[in-house]
Amino acid sequence: MKHIEFTATNGTFDINDFINRCDAATMGEELPPAENQSEPQEPIPAAVPVADGVDPICYSPLEEVLEELRMGRLVLMTDDPHRENEADLICAGQFATPQNINFMATHARGLICVPMAPERVDALGLPMQAQHNTEKHHTAFTVSVDAREGTTTGISAFERSLTTMKLADAKSTLDDFVQPGHCFPLRAVEGGVIRRAGHTEGTVDILRLAGLEPVGVCCEIMKDDGTMARLGELGSFQREYGLKACSLAQIIEHRQHTEKLIVREEVVKLPTDFGDFDCYSYHSKVDGKTHLALVHGPIDPEKPILCRVHSECLTGDVFASRRCDCGSQLHAAMRRVAREGGVILYLRQEGRGIGLSAKLHAYKLQEQGYDTVDANIKLGFAPDLRDYGVGAQILRDLGIRHLRLLTNNPLKIQGLSGHGLDVVEHVAISIPANTDNQHYLDTKRDRMGHLL
């Protein structure tokens, strides 16, 4: 295995090109030249997502989009090009007029849904549609509803408008609705876009920012040929109907700047077998957990800092399990950071975010022949639930702005660069495989895009 180093400039990063280049490198080939890398480009600010295509959307400052929503108008909201790569039409639930619903049904033609703040779903006592959510992006549908009073079939724009406005009304109770129905409430994740960068959370968060009820309407945009419109194809749609647009990244960035989601609790000396560190503990308001940062040497915001973002793996980190390579990766990173200076960020998100007990269940499935990706899917989890919003705030709190990221996982780069951190370089950690984890490492490389 050859040690490889890459430069991934924020904004010009192409994940597929990146993986291909790394695959070639690990197979001992010479790296093909990266495309469009001849001239260094200005990094695009995190708030503007990369939308490939001939007809991209034009984004407005967030304040203008908030004002549109307060006026009861529809706006476009885009997610990450690497996620769904879709724009949804959204509006406030309290302004879900028959005209707005009819516009969505006529021109957007996706599924009209009602994203709701979790406390509003709980206050109504709406049950979830699926006990075990196995949907790819964990879209959290509750049971569908219609307003009990004033509806006949529930499907006309007028009746869906009525049901949605009732859902947005804090005084409504479960008795005001019948189930099932023609409106599809979605339960946003606690913590919003900081925890999950999806349209459900984005809609609720932006309505809160606008000072409106945290219940909205969203609808994906389908093209005439029946396929979903991608970000790079929606410019003319936007211009035709005079729609303002924002991205989830803009909302994340706004919240990162205006809200402090982590609290620095303690700084202690931590001498280790691998070198001496200052150990910072942080309490996260998002997940209630204590995360650690081990720092060696000074941190200069102007300079790229060598950084390992490590997700907790009890069996690998503590027991030196040979089922994975986490322990060896952590220790190799600690050795390197102790030598060159930098940070080990230790996030308490066990088993790619599924938790210890679920991870052991997944191990059992693997013993029965599933690989690590299939085992998680079988248990009802997305292949990788880890999120890096909290980690990004900790890195920023430590004064870090530019990273040289020690990782074999390109998803981490996407996860962090949306949060106002500039990943200037990817530094691979090379760990020799052993007989027990060869299959696991093959799976990480072949199915999860890891660079091994």
Ligand SMILES: [Zn+2]
């Ligand atoms: Zn592990």
